[in-house]
Amino acid sequence: MTASLPQSLVLIGAGKMGGAMLEGWLRIGIDPKGISLIDPKPSDEMVALANDKGMRLNPSAKDIPAADVVVLATKPQMLDTAAPAVQAFIHPRTLLISILAGKTLGDLSARLPNAGAIIRAMPNLPAAVQRGATAAAPGKGVSAAQRATADALLGSIGKVEWLDDEGLIDAVTAVSGSGPAYVFHLVECLAAAGKDAGLPADVAERLARATVEGAGELLFQSPLPPGTLRQNVTSPGGTTAAALEVLMAEDGMKPLMRKAVAAAKRRAGELSG
The missing domain is CATH 1.10.3730.10 (ProC C-terminal domain-like)
Incomplete structure (x- = not known):
């Protein structure tokens, strides 16, 4: 299936990996004006990039369109405290992509009940130079179209391998x-x-x-x-x-x-x- 790029995307956590993904998304043609960045302490470079490209930086949920995709790229230990704020960006048709190490689909679903479609992904450091290796496991609510969109987003930073069994993520962590x-x-x-x-x-x-x-x-x-x-x-x-x-x-x-x-x-x- 041909992927359709999201018209509205929210990136929560604009650190090194989040920033690497953002660069990849801009490179494949996502409209920066449809991207919102949520980060309590964005780097000076990220602030400058947001201003230059016209991306929203730390808007409230009510000030942005219903998100097609929310990408969760914070530190894993921040999930519990960040969950209430993240919930506000998730709507019935939103795809949630998480790169939080150690946080399972069950963990994410329990803390973010608004999310009906969740993909757990594990990228690696070479994503910073667009040569990453990412494994992804889709939850049961993910449609074929949403998987294709996720494949395009994750593929912007390197190769993507899809897993039928989320339990293989630990092995992925150990290898790539x-x-x-x-x-x-x-x-x-x-x-x-x-x-x-x-x-x-x-x-x-x-x-x-x-x-x-x-x-x-x-x-x-x-x-x-x-x-x-x-x-x-x-x-x-x-x-x-x-x-x-x-x-x-x-x-x-x-x-x-x-x-x-x-x-x-x-x-x-x-x-x-």
Whole structure:
């Protein structure tokens, strides 16, 4: 189904992730005059952007049209105190999209009973550069048209994966939500290993960083599976093969990553319990 962009959208929480989504929405052509921003302490940059684009900043609910979409992007711990104010922006035809970590569809429905259509989404940090990975789980009241609209909104900051089972969100958190930190740590480790091998620390860090940047871009542009890309750079008996014998050993990277993801998933479950 072709998505229709919302004519009236309310963003509640205009911090880093909210701001990244806002930039994406403006880029795909949403009329800024139909956007309302709710944030008790907006940054100077957000105030300037709102003034420049003609977006409403902290209007009362009675001063804006009935919202097609409300996006909830506050800190998760603020849900209980913010709920009464959020309720006022939700009308019978409003779609609520929440990116609050650990807050389930049930949590949201209980605190925001006006919301008949709710989507829970989990974006990640690269959304800030429009290369995010977002997983989304729709509630039972979401129509096909509303899902298509949400797909367009979330797709403005990167790739979107739809989940039939909300219970998979904890696994998503462990893989893509926390995953950027794993990659950043890989760069740290590669740079440290380069220093130990004799490179100046600054050279090792620049090379490690550029290597991961380039490998990520190659993954982005290539249709080949990561395993094939790995094989393409590995000559039999060569230096890469020698390193991969260590990384792909029984006690190498795969079991370590499994333990890391399992720990993150377990903690995600504890936080949402």
